[in-house]
Structures are given as C-alpha cells and as structure tokens.
Amino acid sequence: MPEGERLQKALARAGYGSRRSCESLILEGRVTVDGEVALIGKRVHPDDQVICVDGKLAPTSQVNVYYLLNKPDGVVTTVFDPQGRSTVLDLVESPVRVFPVGRLDMNTEGLLILTNDGRLAHLVTHPSSGIAKEYVVRVEGDPSPGALRRLRDGVELDDGVTAPAQVSRVSEGLLRIVIHEGRNRQVRRMCAAVGHEVTRLVRTRIGPLQDPTLTPGSSRQLSLSEVRRLMQAVGMSDELTSTMPS
C-alpha cells in the first residue's frame, strides 16, 4: 500500500485553510484519524480512513473542482510544457491538481474549463456530446455571403466535411461562429478553407458557460448552478455529489 498523503495536505484540500494552518489544527490536537488524535507528519489514505476535525467528519476524500479560465494569447494548453512556456495551469490557483478540458491553440484566447473531474472532461470533449462552442473570429478580408454559407453548411477539411455551424457576420472581417465539434484547429481551418485566414480567435461560450466579466488571464470556480447546467448539457444530470467547500 502506498504511503498516503500528508494529513495537512488532505485537510487543506478539504478547505481547512493553508497547509500551515492545517498543521496548527493538528498541533492543537483537534484532528483525529480513525479515532486517534493525529500527530504532525502523519500520512493518511483519505478514501479509506475516518478523518475528523473537532469531532466532525472532514470532507477529505477527493472532491471535484471546476474552474473557468479566460485564456490569454500565448499561453499553452497543457499540464506541463517541456519548453518551459507559460501554461494554463499557471493561471489557476487550485488546491488540487486539475487539467484542461479540451484545448485551445496557443494563440487562441477565451474560455477554458479546468477540472479534476475526468468523467465530465471526457463527456464535454467527446464528439457525441455536441456541446456548442462559440467563437468570435477576426479574419483577413471580408467573407462574402457565399463564403458564410459554405461555413454554415460544412466545408471540406483534410479530416472530413465539417458539421453544420451557426455563422454570422458581426461587422467587416468579424464573425461569430458556433460549432458543435471539437477538431484540432477547426475554426482556423474552416476559415482558411473559404479563403480567410484567422487573425484573432476568442472562445466566448462553452455550452451554458459564458462570462464577459472574466478578464484575460483570470480564472474563477464555477458556481454550483453552472456545474449543474454543464452536467445537464452533457447528459450527466443528478450526478453532482460533491463540490469544493468554499
């Protein structure tokens, strides 16, 4: 059996403050593990042991957390970049390990979900979820009505014809595109296929999630109702059992 995690880390993850303040709780004798007062340095298996603070069960087992990030230009969507570039994880302060749901190109901006909920991540990114992703797209030139129609109906890419999309022209060279697929560099390739290179791409919606007040580079936890709506959108309703305590 692996040696487990440090008790103060498990408590910090459960929302009892910083690791240092959790160490104080332990030093004050307020924490028990399987009925015995814990000593500092103790390692635990939160899913198999009963951990209490002040006699109350502590929610130390793995809880799911959900963040929404407004990814700025130039940040890589990965959990580790061997080249040492700035990654989306640098922009999310989470007490537990999270990973990005799907990916935005390094030069794409906008909304990205990060979570430790593998099931939700799988469903959101799975092609069958058909979840809507909305982009504001700046292109070179000004697409003609014919080009817009082709984008709407489906364009031939090297990995097949794209599914119907909602496409509207906001102003000269500025489009709003909603797609339900998630192929690699899809919006850039669709626009290039109709003769208009993308010069700026911003994701403004993922299914029910939107937040025009979230500034580039900032992130926040999703509210309970946002998590619920997201789960409903991917057919996971009624599965919300635990969330991060605030």
Ligand code: URA
């Ligand atoms: N489409 C793209 O071309 N790039 C992204 O990052 C997202 C959608």
